Amino acid sequence: MHIENFKTQSKSEFQKNKKLLPKLKNLKGKVLDVLFENAHDEQFKKINCLNCANCCKTTSPIFIQTDIERLAKVFKMKPSGFVDTYLNLDEDGDYVLKSSPCPFLNEDNTCLVYEERPKACREYPHTNRKNMHGILNLTLRNTLVCPAVFEIFQDFEKDFRK
Template identity: 65%
Template sequence: MEIDLKNFNKESKSEYSSNQKLKARLKKVKPKVLDEKFEELHQEAFREIGCLDCANCCKTTSPIFLNTDIDRLARVFRMKSSAFIDEYLHRDEDGDFVLNSSPCTFLGADNKCLVYEDRPKACREYPHTDRKKMHGILELSLKNTLVCPAVFKIFQQIGKDYRK
């Protein structure tokens, strides 16, 4: 099932301020309870939404490339790490290595990652909604409601319990 990204973009932006308020309420939830709720809703959302049907993260944002990611991908392309950086990456305003352009250079026309087995750590962990210590990444998760339909769905679902 292909995701209507235009509609998602419009809806996620219209709900953003509401989700900001929800994020503030979620900070008051006990950490273990919040982690369990996110894990449950993560599983539920990804039973319904397939990454290959969307790939909006790969189309619109760049992961942060750690040195280990750069070295690994440079080996895949039989390049020196410095050459990989020169060809594909630049430093953002925070000093992190990110892609020069979007959509991701390594995204295939079928939404499959051309370097999937060797993809950066940030891509492996995205959208970070199935991990522990969600309190620490609520701001990131809020931002991801604008990128990932699954994260948006998680916020919509969790909001049923914590929105007032």
């Protein structure tokens, strides 16, 4: 799916995806985690992030202190210099990028700091983690950013319709 088509389609399907949340929230125990993990594995057999990088182009990860320290070393900077150069504090008190796209995104959609990237980048789109119940609202928002998350919700909607 071309990124512009994805953006249009994900916006038009957002309300339908939102209606799926109560059904997902009703799944008990680890059932939801396993459901998402399996769907995650299936989608990432088909989707190559390097063809998209929409997450890197449109959103910022949260940078925790260990991310800041690790990346400051990469750039031979003090952590405070890294923060001053690249980050802002958001309304929640989290460090996020000052600008988008990510300043570490190369033209070919690879990451300049891939081996040292922030924890949030390593874990994105968070669809193969434990306790999916706790991040369902974030995951719904990610249907607007990540084609894989969007497709996971599309598949779930078909499954729950049966």
